[in-house]
Amino acid sequence: MNSSRLIYLDHAATTPLDPRVLEVMQPAFADTFGNPSSFHTVGLRAKELVAEARASVARLLHVREDEILFTSGGTEGDNMVVVGIPRAARVQIRQQCGEEAKPHVIASAIEHHAVLEPLLSLQKSGEIELTIVPVDREGLVDVEAIKKALQPNTVLVSLMLANNEIGTIQPVADVGRMLLAWRKERKTAFPYFHSDACQAAEFLDLNVEPLHVDALVINGSKMYGPKGVGVLFLRRGVKLEPLVRGGGQERGLRAGTEHVPGIIGLAKAFELAQAEREDECVRLTVLRDRLVDGLLQIPKSRLNGHPTLRLPNSANISFLDIEGEAAVLYLDAEGIMASTGSACASASLDPSHVILATGLSYEAAHGSLRFTLGHSTTQEDVDRVIEVMPGIVERLRRMSPTNLDMKYFL
Amino acid sequence: MPDASSPIQSATNAARQGDVVGVGSSAGKGWFYADAVKEHFFRPKNFMQDEAAYGDAAMGMVGSPACGDAMKIWIKVDPETERITDLKWKTFGCGSAIASTSMMSVMITEDGGKTLTEARKLRPQDIMERLGGLPARKVHCSVLGDKALRAAINDWYRKNNRHDQIQVEQGRIIDKVLKITDHDIEEAVLDGADTLEKVQQKCKVGTGDPSCIPEVEQLIRFYMEKFFGANSMGA
Numbered sequence: 258m259n260s261s262r263l264i265y266l267d268h269a270a271t272t273p274l275d276p277r278v279l280e281v282m283q284p285a286f287a288d289t290f291g292n293p294s295s296f297h298t299v300g301l302r303a304k305e306l307v308a309e310a311r312a313s314v315a316r317l318l319h320v321r322e323d324e325i326l327f328t329s330g331g332t333e334g335d336n337m338v339v340v341g342i343p344r345a346a347r348v349q350i351r352q353q354c355g356e357e358a359k360p361h362v363i364a365s366a367i368e369h370h371a372v373l374e375p376l377l378s379l380q381k382s383g384e385i386e387l388t389i390v391p392v393d394r395e396g397l398v399d400v401e402a403i404k405k406a407l408q409p410n411t412v413l414v415s416l417m418l419a420n421n422e423i424g425t426i427q428p429v430a431d432v433g434r435m436l437l438a439w440r441k442e443r444k445t446a447f448p449y450f451h452s453d454a455c456q457a458a459e460f461l462d463l464n465v466e467p468l469h470v471d472a473l474v475i476n477g478s479k480m481y482g483p484k485g486v487g488v489l490f491l492r493r494g495v496k497l498e499p500l501v502r503g504g505g506q507e508r509g510l511r512a513g514t515e516h517v518p519g520i521i522g523l524a525k526a527f528e529l530a531q532a533e534r535e536d537e538c539v540r541l542t543v544l545r546d547r548l549v550d551g552l553l554q555i556p557k558s559r560l561n562g563h564p565t566l567r568l569p570n571s572a573n574i575s576f577l578d579i580e581g582e583a584a585v586l587y588l589d590a591e592g593i594m595a596s597t598g599s600a601c602a603s604a605s606l607d608p609s610h611v612i613l614a615t616g617l618s619y620e621a622a623h624g625s626l627r628f629t630l631g632h633s634t635t636q637e638d639v640d641r642v643i644e645v646m647p648g649i650v651e652r653l654r655r656m657s658p659t660n661l662d663m664k665y666f667l
Numbered sequence: 668m669p670d671a672s673s674p675i676q677s678a679t680n681a682a683r684q685g686d687v688v689g690v691g692s693s694a695g696k697g698w699f700y701a702d703a704v705k706e707h708f709f710r711p712k713n714f715m716q717d718e719a720a721y722g723d724a725a726m727g728m729v730g731s732p733a734c735g736d737a738m739k740i741w742i743k744v745d746p747e748t749e750r751i752t753d754l755k756w757k758t759f760g761c762g763s764a765i766a767s768t769s770m771m772s773v774m775i776t777e778d779g780g781k782t783l784t785e786a787r788k789l790r791p792q793d794i795m796e797r798l799g800g801l802p803a804r805k806v807h808c809s810v811l812g813d814k815a816l817r818a819a820i821n822d823w824y825r826k827n828n829r830h831d832q833i834q835v836e837q838g839r840i841i842d843k844v845l846k847i848t849d850h851d852i853e854e855a856v857l858d859g860a861d862t863l864e865k866v867q868q869k870c871k872v873g874t875g876d877p878s879c880i881p882e883v884e885q886l887i888r889f890y891m892e893k894f895f896g897a898n899s900m901g902a
């Protein structure tokens with residue numbers, strides 16, 4: 258209300274479309290509108306564009322073109338992997354481990370809902386065995402904990418590259434190496450290793466070789482590309498039962514006419530993000546640290562996540578005695594857009610599973626606010642948040658009947 | 668089609684079809700809550716600023732089972748007329764909780780104040796209606812204030828040695844093994860559980876004593892209708 262400039266600090270939710278991306282997408286809506294499966298000129302042109310996009314994404318991931326599948330986004334990619342791999346492995350596991358054996362999957366406690374929900378559903382229906390490995394106070398997974406959870410029937414391990422809520426960057430390469438050694442020792446192809454890299458695509462090197470992953474998911478909407486389009490890298494030889502069947506597109510693993518403008522846009526966005534990532538990381542780290550330092554001046558506050566192993570754009574802070582949704586609405590009235598892990602703000606009325614998984618109290622999750630910076634963020638924006646936040650916390654605390662002590666942060 | 672004429676009902680329907688939306692005058696304007704909710708949220712009325720001055724006022728406090736929120740209410744009552752002349756509150760909760768308590772404080776104290784008997788009859792639905800509706804998953808927030816108020820009324824009777832007037836809400840035990848009452852089921856429904864399975868996720872009812880399940884299902888239907896209107900089941 259006081260400042261006319263809108264300050265968007267919710268880039269982990271989604272990013273605006275980069276005008277350079279829009280520019281390359283536009284012709285594909287009306288001019289090159291063809292169906293890549295058709296044999297005429299318009300169809301062929303569309304097919305070429307999709308092929309170019311595939312080649313570009315493959316180059317950036319350092320993989321082969323036929324290992325790139327286009328999907329409708331991060332959620333679909335994650336579902337394809339965590340449902341499709343155990344299903345495809347069913348028979349083999351039975352042959353190797355006995356008639357009663359089911360595929361076993363390991364996932365970290367802070368995986369995205371797009372990974373956890375389908376896994377929980379498969380566990381419930383009796384299709385898989387599931388082990389959820391915990392994280393420490395900083396949100397880090399322990400490689401040893403994953404190693405201990407491995408079983409002869411483990412077909413898949415899922416660990417995100419960086420967490421969307423608290424920004425903690427996971428030791429994916431270490432887990433990848435450990436799994437490689439395990440497989441070699443036992444002369445087996447299992448378990449496959451999957452990583453959701455949606456939040457990381459803009460900031461980390463996504464060369465999949467050193468990560469030793471067999472599947473990796475990214476999407477357009479978190480890196481200034483279009484929504485509704487994503488990429489699944491699936492290593493050659495990995496068997497996956499498709500979720501969407503039909504006309505045999507994407508190697509028969511994901512049917513449906515290609516979203517040509519989206520695919521072109523995603524490839525461009527990924528190219529830009531990777532080209533500009535190092536400079537942007539340096540710029541955002543400075544701004545993020547300024548924001549964190551400023552906000553931690555407020556009494557009874559705490560930084561959630563890891564102090565250094567975190568995405569350069571991510572700040573998640575809990576304030577005791579206030580409820581996050583109310584704070585988000587007060588911030589919004591000041592033109593500042595942030596998000597919260599509060600139970601009140603979630604559709605299920607459950608507090609953030611990520612913050613709870615780090616061992617923090619329910620109360621701390623309740624008062625958590627996430628600010629995620631991006632291209633548009635300036636130092637003025639950060640200073641404006643630092644300026645208005647104490648007043649908002651103060652106002653909400655005056656209305657609050659609780660006066661919790663710091664032990665809720667221990 | 669469910670009856671969409673009441674504001675609560677239409678808020679409920681809207682919230683179930685798309686995601687949460689405001690209703691009434693703010694519908695379509697893109698703000699999460701209706702205008703009245705916004706007004707009470709950003710400019711809350713009657714919130715407690717000086718607890719010391721209310722040291723001997725009657726007080727009620729509740730916590731929300733749904734999301735761990737807390738609320739406190741203080742009332743001052745004219746002993747002659749038994750009208751509530753002053754109501755102050757504090758809440759640790761979302762925008763809906765703040766707005767509903769604020770609206771309730773206005774409804775209780777306006778026009779000279781409601782009598783204790785009248786105040787006990789105030790229903791969460793009345794508060795929601797004055798607010799122009801709340802999204803379905805926020806209905807339970809308006810129940811908070813109502814409960815805290817009734818606790819404060821009891822406290823007033825207690826302080827005035829009128830113990831016969833105290834109304835304790837003791838739930839009826841439904842699941843004898845797990846000692847789950849009808850209140851627990853009511854709270855689960857308010858918490859968004861609209862099927863037996865979801866209610867069981869929240870309170871495990873019937874897992875120890877399956878014979879109570881038909882009654883539980885009946886109660887779920889009853890509370891769904893009470894809070895979300897007729898035909899809301901399976902919508």
Ligand code: FES
Nearest residue numbers: 601760761764808
């Ligand atoms: S108080 Fe938690 S949702 Fe309203």
